[in-house]
Amino acid sequence: MSTHHDDEEPIYRTTPKRWMQGLLIIGITLAIGAAIFVPNFDNMYANPPPVTRLAQAQQSQQPPAQPAAAGTTQIIIHSGAAVKGNPNFDPNDAQVPLGNKIVWVNQDNVPHTATSGTGSSDPNSGKVFDTTIINPGESSKPVDTKDMKVGDTIAYYCQIHPYMTGKITITAAASGGAASGPALTILSGAAVKGNPNFQPDELTAKKGDTIQVTNQDNVPHTVTSGTGSSDPDSGKYFDTKIIDPSGSASIDTSNMPSGSYPFYCQIHPYMTGKITIT
Amino acid sequence: MVLEVKRPRPMWEILFSTHHTDVGLLYLIFSITAFIMGGALAMSIRTELFLPGQQLFADSNTFHRVFTVHGTDMLFLWVMPLASAFGNYLIPIMVRYQDMAWPKLNAVAFWMVPVGAALIWMGWADVTWNAYPPYSIIRAPGPAAEMWIFGLKILGISSVLGGVNFVVTILKMKHPDLPLMKTPLFVWAQLVTSLMLIVSMPTFAASLIMLYTDRLGVSGFFNPAMGGDPIAYQHLFWFTFHPEVYVFLIPAVGMLYEMIPKFSRKPIYSYASGVIAFVMLAIVGFASWAHHMYATGMNFSEKTVFMVGTLAAVPASAMHVFNWLATMWGGRVKFAAPMAFTIGGIILFFGAGAGGIVNTAMPLDFLTHDSYWVVGHMHLFLMGLITFAFIGFIYYMFPFITGRTYSEKAAMVQFWMMFIGVILIFFTQHLLGLYGQPRRTFDYVPVPPLIMMNQISTFGAWITGSAAALFVANLVYSVGWGKPADMKDPFHIGEQYYDYRRKEPHH
Known part of the structure; x- marks a missing residue:
């Protein structure tokens, strides 16, 4: 390729200083990357796939299922609920027949609570009920509604993530008989x-x-x-x-x-x- | 950053260069970095499994995220870019052309890799490197899984662009006086690999899009609740990734074909059988994908077809091994570090191949399927043969790239540590599988045989990790402070070395 004698040309090899500069470029790049991903490690793992939200949306368009009397009303805490703006309590406004027990099911991967009241500054916070911490994947202990009145609307929130709010409305107990059952x-x-x-x-x-x-x-x-x-x-x-x-x-x-x-x-x-x- | 012939250039000029040795250098530095990062994750995985129960990671989800990034990183950010690195360095030299056919496309293909890498390393998906539905569609949390999908998409496009460039450089830019059958076997290895990539990658690219639209809920290709079939994904996935196994393997084989004749001071025993074996591997690589899926309920005839298709790779692999042995036989072998890694790699390759025959025999596959046996087998391939060949070749190319010599003593210590470490890790994992430990688990049954074997395996991992640290230390030290190499014959074996003047960019 070259026509002259290459052996006579000097060869420049990397100096330690230049090599350290090169390593510094790699190190800074990696440090920037780490500074981005380390604080976001959990956020990157917070949202359920959109296809599941689609299924939930279709579900909520249907009339809410008749809750069975003398049974249990389930309220789901969705996966990703800890992220502000995501759906959290489902149903958000639960119709609970008087006498039913309410159970919160935590499908998220961080702990939550369901505590009556509008927020931590509410003087009556936790007066009516407080599930205390519900760990990821677990259900709360059942909350009894038999001391509440028909027509009561009770707001509640999560003590850990106060932007997660919901309410329950007490309805008349469903009439007994053939329709009710386990x-x-x-x-x-x-x-x-x-x-x-x-x-x-x-x-x-x-x-x-x-x-x-x-x-x-x-x-x-x-x-x-x-x-x-x-x-x-x-x-x-x-x-x-x-x-x-x-x-x-x-x-x-x-x-x-x-x-x-x-x-x-x-x-x-x-x-x-x-x-x-x- | 490295050896310069006429004058040292500013760093940015190397960084944004389109010259083949500069792009090769970027690929090389990138892939070694990825190797170290992925290796650190491997160390944490083995350390977690040193004892049963939860040790290092907060929960099993974190464990899944770590081994997913480890696997994706090692396959797509270490093995594939390293093969491209040396392809970039050597292919234009070997076909006697001034550069790659499309230098700018070459640089584009490289710069897509860090983008894909960033998506994978930022997201930490937990889908495993297979991303099997339905989990990857209906459960895997986002945006990690989406980032993984797009990261792989970008890496896939990059490798197709790189592959096209290699094929055109080899077939069209080859010097007219140089017949294809006179090019080194390394060229054949890159040619076959690139062709396999071009044929197989579009299938995976399509299935990644299907996976993504399934996650969005606008389609249901693989979603059983919408009438889809998760097994269809496995077929598409393995149609790409069984050939991809040979895409990982063949460049390493090509590198051994470069090193063995040089260090044995003998010509290759049979050039033609090497070419035939490459082409055979490339063809049978496409006839064996469903051997990953024996347990999905295929019927007997399907399984038989894929079993025979898989066994067809054995003669081709054996042809390579016998070719290497016959080349070494009667030669004056110089056991420098590249040759030590070569021979160690061949020995481990034999172990991996023997285990592979057990896997492909369908009645035996049901015993080993999804157990630690599989982990041991595939790592013995990737770490045993491929990584050994790559490390050997990095040492072999070190004087060409830097103009200096590495520390031979440190390299030999590293070789023995890695050789012993890899045997301890992966042979033991085969036994763990036979004892019934499932793969991809965070915890295991606390019984003495499992605890003991896991500890042997972890101990081997720590030895191998220390060897990798020594490797990096050797490279870092030798690039800056190593003795200047004799650029004509740096290993003093009396064989021709590559023309270092190629490192001066012409454009």
Whole structure:
């Protein structure tokens, strides 16, 4: 390539000073990077995927499900709730039938509380109820509403993140009878083998009760009587068919003699449970 | 920053240069930095597993985020850029052209890599390097997962641009008097790798977009709740990334083909069989992707096809190994550090290959699937052969790049520490897998065999980590203060070395 004698040219090698300058450029670049990501480490991991918010939005457009009397009202603390502006308590304005117990389920990855009052400066803060700290992934202890009055509206907030606020409204207790009944919940994550699936796993109901089934998972499930697909009696007593994610179904027990009925999910046969009719 | 022939240039001139050796230098410094950062994460992972239960990380989520960034970093920011680094240095020299075919495109391809790297390192996604749905769609928290997706997207585009540039440089810019069958096997390695990248990468690029729109909820390709199929993603993913295994491997093989004849002072035993083995690997690399998916419920005939397809890679790999052994046989071998890493790499490659045959035999695969066996196997490949070849080649190219010599004594100490360390880490992990420890876990059952083997593995990791620290110290010291090298024959083996005058930019 070159026509002259290159051996006679001097060769300049890197001096220690120049090399240190080079290392400094790398070091400063990495330090700037670290200064950005270290404080944001948790923020980068705070938002659930948009597809889940879409599912929640569709869910809230539907009329709110009738809460079962003498049952439990669940209020979800969404994943990412700790970030200001994100959805936090769901439902934000819960209609709680008098006498129901309220349970807050913390799906976020930081602790929260649900404390009555409008904020920490409210002199009545925590007077009506205070769940104290609900750790990530856990549920609060049930808050009893039997001392409250119909029509009461109680504001509450999170003591750790005071911008997270919600309220509960006490409604008349739903009339008893055939419509009321125990609730069976398909837990979020139930489709993964080994995870908890049905809650309660063994449910006791009176003959004539209607069991309300709610699918909190994000894949479809069924509740089908029998021990599995090879059971000749599979689906004989009840079969909800496919319950879509966030959907619900009911099981009528009026034609079921007392006894115990194993059930399973046709899509995920390792999800099993039992209903006992008394 | 390094050896200059006529006059030292300002730093920014090197930084924004399009000359092939300057871009190669940037790739090299970038990938060594990524190696050290990813290695630090590996150390923290092994330290966490030294004892059962929670040790170092706050929770299992943090653990998932750390090993995701470790895996992504090591594959896409260490292995691939390093192969590009030496491709940039050597391909134009070897095909006798003044530069890469498109120097500016070459610089663009490099500068996309730090952008992708920043997205991955800022976000700390927890999707694992596979990002399998449904988790990556419906659960993985953002914006980390989105940043990971876009980071990989950018790295993918960069490697396709780099690949196109290599293919055109080799096939079109080659000196007319130089037939392709007379180019060094290193050129063949880069050619085959680049072609594989161009063929395989678009599939993953498409599936990344599908993953992202699935996360947004506007599509449901892989979302079972919307009628999608998560297994389809695995097919698309492995259609790119099984060939990609050979994209990681083949440049390392090409580097061994450069070093072995030089340090054995003998020509390559069979040039043609090397070329044939490269082409065979490239072809069978596309016929084995679903061997990662035996446990997804494929039928027997599908599994058989992919088992045979995978085993077809064995003859090709064996051809390379026998070629190396036959080249060394009867040669006057000089055991300098590059050659020590080469031979160590070949030994570990044999171990990795033997384990691979167990994995690909489908009845045995069900025993090892998703266990620590897989971790041990794939790391033995990536760390054993590929990283050993890369470190050896960094030492081999060190005089060319810097004009100085590295400390041979420190390099040999590093070699023995790494060789012993890697055996302790990854052979033990094979056994851990057979004892039933699942991969990607933060905790394990506290029974004596598992505790003992995890501790041996962690101990090996600490040895290897110390060796890596020695490696960096050796490089940092020798770049600034090393003895000036004899630029004609720096290793005193009486073989031709590369033309250092190429480092003077012509534009």
